[in-house]
Amino acid sequence: MPFPKLKNPLLCQILILAIILGSFLIPVLFLFRLPFFPDWFRAIGSIVLDIGMLTYLLKSFLCLMTVDMTLASLHCYQKARRRFPLPANFSPEKAKRRIAHFGEEYYPVSCPVPPQMLLYKSAYPLTIYSRSVEKLIAFYETPFLDKDQYRRFVSSAATNARALRGSKTHRFLDKNQRSTPINQVMVVLVFADRVEENFRLTLPDEVCKGGGDSFDSALLPCVVDLEQQLCTFDSLRLPGICFAIAAKNRGISLIRRLLFGGRFPYARAHEWLDRKNETDWEQTLWSYWRTVKKELSCDKKQFQKMSHGDMLFRDGYLYIKWRDRGVRVPVTLDHEAQCAKIENIDLWYYPKANKIAKEIAVDMKTKATAYFAHHGYAAEYITH
Secondary structure (H helix, E strand, O other): OOOOEOOOHHHHHHHHHHHHHHHHHHHHHHHHHOOOOOHHHHHHHHHHHHHHHHHHHHHOHHHHHHHHHHHHHHHHHHHOEOOEEOOOOOOHHHHHHHHHOOOEEOOOOOOOOOOOEEEEEEEOOOOOOOOOEEEEEEEEEEOOEOHHHHHHHHHHHHHHHHHHOOOOOOOOOOHHHHOOOOEEEEEEEEEEOOEOHHHHHHHHHHOOOOOOOOOOEEEEEEEEEOOOOEEEEOOOOOOOEOOEOOHHHHHHHHHHHHHOOOOOOHHHOOOEOOOOOOOOOOOEHHHHHHHHHHHHHHHHHHHHHOOOOOEEEEOOEEEEEEOOEEEEEEEEEEOOOOEEEEEOOOEEOEOOOEEOOHHHHHHHHHHHHHHHHHOOOEEEEEOO
16 A cells, blocks of 8 residues: 555554554454343453454564654654744744743853853653753854854853753652753753854754753754844754653753744745655655564564674664664765764664663773774764
8 A cells, every 4th residue: 555655754653553553442342332242252352352462562562663763753854944934923022031031040150151141940850761850041142143153152051051960959859760860951042133144054054063962961052043034953853762851852842932932833944954864755654664574573583693792784784782682773884984974872672672771882882883993994973
């Protein structure tokens, strides 16, 4: 069936959920709606269907997670833009008043270019993935913005973010939360009356060099060009993992609320991101599903053959076996520059998707770097 295609990721996710739930609920409804079935037959039929549903989910869990993560990533790409036009009723004065009411104002630390406003807000964590959720805003205003001035603003904001990290502690945290990192995002808001012409062309790429790992910590620069009525920031969200929310996503939501009144103007924003994702957006959901199932069956056998610490580079992927788990990350080899561009190692791939502890991720990166160095390539890790 040539429908739906991966370029409609939200529709694909809804269809998968409807098929899984429908395959279980429709037979159950038939059992209980038809009067000629005795009660004992309905009870046994429901139990058998429950067992069948649970068995299918357990056997297809890795496949479902892989497809869901791919669709979530494609959905994030669809919602991202290189820059957004400001709302028609945007007013710098109103935006500054809205920003001033966010959180608690702090005095900036000593630095060459201190922010005009430094606002800090810390919230109690609702999940076990962090011990605190910190949102910071460093506000700058300038009549003319060039590349050097922009970098001074970002450096100043990063200095203040480090100084305020952990300023407020929360009580009644459980043991797991106390050992987790602080989820902190620093939004660098720059209101510029005018932006240098050459710098304006490269600004969408420059704001993507914020800082942090984007999940536990993020530095999110946002430049408001008042002359062109444009807002430029890194709007590519990260797919959610379980109930954890990436720090970068919190910063994007904050920008949306403070500058856009809670809604991005997608209809007027036509500058799409370059689709660096290797997934073919035009293929159907069913063909992609079959491809994933085939790959997973081969990968499972491969990991079962490997021992702890073994590595294998095959078909553009690096396989790493770590104790009883495994990682598979895409790798692009640049033969001219002798460089191996490796996707960030942050999620387990086998036997199921889960977040990797930072210490283990560092050890695996060290081994991967040594592996490619042995083959004459310098390792470069790509963080989205």
